Amino acid sequence: MADTKREIERKYESDESGLPDLTGVAGVAAVIDKGVAHLDATYYDTEDGRLAASSITLRRRTGGSDAGWHLKFPVAEGVRDEIQAPLSDTLPPDLAGLVRSRIRTSEPVPVVRLRSDRDVRHLVDADGRLLAEVAVDAVQAQRLAGGDGSAQWTEIEVELADGGDPAVLDKVEKRLRKAGVRPSKSASKLARALAETAPPTPVPPPVEDPVTAGDHVLAYVRAQRDAIVELDPAVRQDAEDSVHSMRVATRRMRSTFKSFGKVLDREVTDPISDELKWLAGQLGVDRDREVLHARLSAALDEVPRDLVSGPVGERLDTWAGDRPGGASARLIGVLDSRRYLALLDTLDGVLVDPPLLKAAGKDPGEVLPKAVRKGFEKVSALVEQALELAPGTDRDIAIHEARKKTKRTRYAAEAAVPALDKPAKGLVKSMKALQNLLGEHQDSVMARHTLRELSAVAHAAGESAFTYGLLYGREEQRAAAVEAELPGFWDVAKDATDVL
Numbered sequence: 001m002a003d004t005k006r007e008i009e010r011k012y013e014s015d016e017s018g019l020p021d022l023t024g025v026a027g028v029a030a031v032i033d034k035g036v037a038h039l040d041a042t043y044y045d046t047e048d049g050r051l052a053a054s055s056i057t058l059r060r061r062t063g064g065s066d067a068g069w070h071l072k073f074p075v076a077e078g079v080r081d082e083i084q085a086p087l088s089d090t091l092p093p094d095l096a097g098l099v100r101s102r103i104r105t106s107e108p109v110p111v112v113r114l115r116s117d118r119d120v121r122h123l124v125d126a127d128g129r130l131l132a133e134v135a136v137d138a139v140q141a142q143r144l145a146g147g148d149g150s151a152q153w154t155e156i157e158v159e160l161a162d163g164g165d166p167a168v169l170d171k172v173e174k175r176l177r178k179a180g181v182r183p184s185k186s187a188s189k190l191a192r193a194l195a196e197t198a199p200p201t202p203v204p205p206p207v208e209d210p211v212t213a214g215d216h217v218l219a220y221v222r223a224q225r226d227a228i229v230e231l232d233p234a235v236r237q238d239a240e241d242s243v244h245s246m247r248v249a250t251r252r253m254r255s256t257f258k259s260f261g262k263v264l265d266r267e268v269t270d271p272i273s274d275e276l277k278w279l280a281g282q283l284g285v286d287r288d289r290e291v292l293h294a295r296l297s298a299a300l301d302e303v304p305r306d307l308v309s310g311p312v313g314e315r316l317d318t319w320a321g322d323r324p325g326g327a328s329a330r331l332i333g334v335l336d337s338r339r340y341l342a343l344l345d346t347l348d349g350v351l352v353d354p355p356l357l358k359a360a361g362k363d364p365g366e367v368l369p370k371a372v373r374k375g376f377e378k379v380s381a382l383v384e385q386a387l388e389l390a391p392g393t394d395r396d397i398a399i400h401e402a403r404k405k406t407k408r409t410r411y412a413a414e415a416a417v418p419a420l421d422k423p424a425k426g427l428v429k430s431m432k433a434l435q436n437l438l439g440e441h442q443d444s445v446m447a448r449h450t451l452r453e454l455s456a457v458a459h460a461a462g463e464s465a466f467t468y469g470l471l472y473g474r475e476e477q478r479a480a481a482v483e484a485e486l487p488g489f490w491d492v493a494k495d496a497t498d499v500l
Contacts, residue, residue, distance in 0.1 A: 004237070007072065007082045009159040010169055011184035012176055019121065019136050019156060020179035026171050027125060031134075034120040039063040041116075043190050044091070044108035047145065054102055057190050058095065062087065064118065071095045073233065077187075078169075097336065101232035104341045110144045112193045123172070130161040131168045139189060147198030155184055210418060213367035214360025217260045218351065220415035224253040225347045235283075236332055243331075247283040250276040252411045253347075259371050259412035265355035272350065275343045282334045292446055293320035299447075299471055309464035315454055364419035369500050372416055372427065375409040376497045379434075383490050391483065396445050399483075403438035406431055413500075423500045430496040434489050437482055444479040448472055 022031050041061035045051045051058055055074040061067055069085040069092055085092040091108065099108070119136040134156065141151045158172050173183075186192035210216045227249035234242035254276045257269035296316055300308070334340055354360075359367050382402035389395040410431035416424040455468035 003084045005082050005084070005162065006075070007080045007159065008078060008164075008166060008169070009157055010078050010173060011186070011188075012156040012158070012181045013184050014136060014154040014156045014181065016154075019119070019134065020176060020181065022121070022123060022134065022172065022175055025123065025175050027168065028123045028131060028171075029126040030124050030128075032122040032124060034122055034133075037064040037118045037120060039114075039116045039118055041114045042110050042144070043112040043114065043193075045111045046103050046106040046108060048106075049111075049146070049194075050102045050106070051099060051108070052190065052194060055187065055191075056099065056102065057188060058091075058099060058108060059190075060087070060091075069095055071098060097236055097332065098233040100336060100341070101229045101344060104345060105338075111146060112190060112197065113142045113144055114189055114193060115140045115142075116189075123168070131164055132161055132172060133159045134172070135159075137189075139193075141189075141193035141197055143193070143197035149197035151193060151196035153192065153196075155189070156181060210364070212361050213260075213364040213419075214263055214354070214356050216364050216368060216419050217256060217263045217360070217415055218354055219418070220256055221253055221264075221347075222351055224249045224256070225344075225351065228253075228347075229344065232335060236335060243283050243287045247280050247287065250280040250283070251407065252414070254280075255408040255411040256415055259375050259408055260368075260415070262359040262371065263357060263367065264350075264360070265357055268355035269350070272343070272346055275339070275346070279334075279340065279343065282331065286328060286331065288446075289320055292443070292450060293317075295443060295447055296450065296471065299474060300467075303467065303470060307467065307470060309466040310458060311463070312454075312458075312467045315458060319450070319454060364416070368412075368416040368419055368424075372409060372412045372424070372500060373497065375405065375412050376427075376493075379405045379409055380494075383486070387487065387490075391480070395483070396441075396479075399438055399486075400442050400445070403435060403442055406435045406438060410435060420500070423496075427493075427496045427500055430489075430493040434493050437485060437489050441479050441482040444475045444482070448475045448479075451475070 022028060039061055040063055041059045044058045044060070057070070057072045059070050061070060066084060068087045071083045071085075072080045073083075074080055083095065083098065085095055096108075117138045119138075121134045123131045123134060125131055136154065136156055138154050139152060143149045156176070158169060158176075160166060160169055184192075186195065210219050228246055231242050231246040231249065235246055254273045257264060257266065257273050261269075293316060297313070300312055300316065379402055382398055382405055386395050386398035386402055389398060410428055413424045413427040413431060417428065451468050451472045455465040455472075458468065459465050
């Protein structure tokens with residue numbers, strides 16, 4: 001996998017006067033001239049500019065200290081994550097995968113060439129430690145696709161040293177502004193090149209605030225579509241919590257299609273829900289076992305050493321399997337599959353041409369609460385059924401079903417928050433608390449199932465099953481504690497629904 005670094009920088013307009021004297025910047029002991037580097041970068045995108053639309057840059061650059069392929073994702077204003085790969089003639093597969101959710105089956109082509117003479121200065125402290133790199137870039141831009149124009153300009157770029165204090169950038173900016181230097185109007189060289197080397201393109205109208213019930217539902221669906229697309233690179237890089245977050249986005253969208261069947265035609269959305277369920281299942285293959293392994297390992301750590309009989313920890317690790325350093329080849333294969341990419345295209349299509357029904361044009365204050373209350377009624381029936389059942393398998397099943405319906409009600413309430421405000425927020429909060437409680441119960445059920453399996457394997461191998469039984473008993477106690485708390489949580493949820 002290519003190397004990744006966090007890039008924190010600021011860009012400024014420059015004229016023939018060049019770089020002001022920075023020796024007076026607080027904390028800077030010396031300004032070291034590092035000479036001039038000649039950079040030649042070709043930027044790639046789809047013909048319809050999908051990467052630029054997402055503020056993503058993909059380039060192949062020669063010259064300087066970091067020649068190679070660079071892929072940059074926006075994090076915040078002035079902050080980007082840069083993934084680097086060695087110089088090669090063709091786009092490295094790792095980087096191609098990281099932009100797959102944006103470009104789908106399209107191939108990136110050269111769109112702009114930037115040649116820069118970079119005059120570099122290092123700002124160091126009294127110990128010689130690098131604080132920031134300041135460069136004056138004389139840029140020549142040439143359009144390669146979508147136009148044939150050219151442009152040139154000079155800019156100042158200040159990049160924070162790895163692990164540096166962002167306050168350094170504020171101090172440098174104060175000095176630059178005092179000298180009359182102003183921040184650049186363009187977020188990046190590529191953005192400026194695209195703007196100055198081709199005829200102006202029509203500016204799309206701003207997205208209006210949602211008004212109708214359909215507007216609110218579609219806004220929530222759009223947010224989940226965006227989350228799936230944006231999380232794709234993180235999942236490929238095995239970023240913390242990325243698989244879980246993407247899986248939740250698929251669940252939110254499926255729940256929205258089901259909860260608001262009076263707004264969006266289910267004849268259209270049900271097949272999409274099936275595909276979202278498939279994707280969630282693929283994401284969950286490794287995730288569920290990982291979570292359960294963490295739970296059982298933590299429980300084992302709480303057992304006194306003299307009560308651990310046999311290689312329990314080793315058996316847990318073997319059952320979980322060795323995790324690779326990145327996302328599994330199986331999961332990356334899913335994200336590269338035609339089925340997944342077709343799903344993303346379908347989601348785009350739903351947002352461009354939504355299957356709206358009559359209720360979509362109505363007042364959200366009328367339509368949305370009705371859908372949320374209908375979902376809550378299903379939760380209510382399942383919770384009351386569970387409370388009436390004796391502890392055991394039937395109660396476990398009822399609680400699990402109640403948990404799934406609780407999620408759906410929570411997500412429906414989330415979609416309604418912009419329209420209903422506090423009442424919906426209150427229900428979201430109570431549904432989340434109930435969901436977490438019921439989730440703890442289901443985790444205990446799955447943990448006990450796994451412990452029975454491991455106990456049987458250990459017994460067959462001639463090992464003691466004592467510790468597995470001990471852990472099983474503790475899981476039973478945790479489940480019983482949840483069941484005892486359930487009535488109280490349920491009363492809070494009902495109160496929150498009554499004011500909706």
